[in-house]
Amino acid sequence: MPIPPHRTLFRDVRILDSTGADPYPGDVLIDGDRIAAVGAVDPAHAAGARVIEGRGRTLMSGLCDAHTHFSWNNSADLDGLGTLPVEEHLLFCLESARTYLDSGYTMCVGAASAKDRLDVVCRDAINAGRIPGPRYLANGPEIAVTGGALVKSITKFADGPEGMRKVVRELIDLGVDQIKLSMTGEEITGSQRAEDTYFSDEEVAAAVAEAHRRGRRVCAHARSAESVKMCVRHHVDIIYHASFTDEEGMDMLEANKDWVFVAPGINWLIATLYEAESFGFPQEAAEAVGYKRELEIATEGLREMHRRGIRILPGGDYGFAWTPHGTYARDLQHFVERLGFTPMEAILSATALGGEIMMRPHELGKVQPGYLADVIVVDGDPLADITILQDQDRLHYIMKDGRFHKERQPADA
Secondary structure, three states: OOOOOOOOEEEEEEEEEEOOOEEEEEHHHEOOOEEEEEOOOOOOOOOOOEEEEEOOOOOOOOEEEEEEEEOOOOOOOOOHHHHHHHHHHHHHHHHHHHHHHHHEEEEEEOOOOOOOOHHHHHHHHHHHHOOOOOOEEEEOOOEOOOOOOOOHHEEEEEEHHHHHHHHHHHHHHHHOOEEEEEEEEHHHHOOEEEEOOOOOOOHHHHHHHHHOOOOEEEEEEEHHHHHHHHHHHOOOOOEOOOOOOOOOHHHHHHHOOOOOOEEHHHHHHHHHHHHHHHHHOOHHHHHOOOOHHHHHHHHHHHHHHHHOOEEEEOOOOOOOOOOOOOOHHHHHHHHHOOOOOOOHHHHHHHHHHHHHHHOOOOOOOOOOOOEEOOOOEHHHHHHHOOOHHHOHHHHHEEOOOOOEEOOOOOOOO
């Protein structure tokens, strides 16, 4: 005998539906893994459903992190990511996946894996229901040219167009959803400057063409002005950082804003500059190598991108010692306080745009009939205080696919 679909009615919630409309009071009916009705719910349609009394709490879509590293293990030892035994490393990835969901994140875009199959195995286990975690687009190790790796032990190397095609094919054979190019330096390495560009146009073009031919997207660590322009010229789908985007690059991004995404990882810059001292990288050292200058230039550029309507998403390179897992929603606070987003715009970037970057805008990122039932119920108003999304205790209910990952106990509900 078939098992009847599970149904839940959230009654008397404040609905933040991510269409851009102001929140409004109403009910939300979940039927199976989909949202069946929003606002005024016909009592006949809700008959037999489990009822959750919202008492005016905010119901909204689950959040998206567009720059996710399950395999970054909260360590200051970057080289240790390569030497950590794969068994222990996989366990940490599984814990990271759960932490994202615990934090209200139901969508994540993998931005590189420290070992070949860590992301792929996690994604498949989540999809099979074996472990809790967000919807996930898996990546492999990032690709760098000889002499251009940020962390050699977690990097695939390729040189020239043919070398790029070969490594892209190898990663696709592992089952990744997208390819990561490490195109520029990073100041914390001490030798690789953020404004250095290591890839040639021909290498980027070959990598992207091979990935797209096989139905995979491409993302890139691209801080320099030239790397951003390379990304747009050759149709890199997701640009990470984009700190030093110049006027020409800004115009190119605006002209192509219908397909390109930017995920700046702004929390990485802020935390590396101001919060890494106890891990051996004091503010004076961070300023000396250029992080203060980069943050100032990136902030100005991202404010301009926002003004021009370029799609910017949160995702702050979490998983380093000074950007630990579980602090993901700090990005939303930075978007509001530093980049000039309104709280509504920040939430839309993490929800509606999340559905777009996940390539499922018709069913992810909004509270609308027919959408997948990936929702969170927040104790408070994130439009009045965006920081409450950083407090797991304020996330009273977390639902994915119409099933509860977290729910308040009856006495506390």
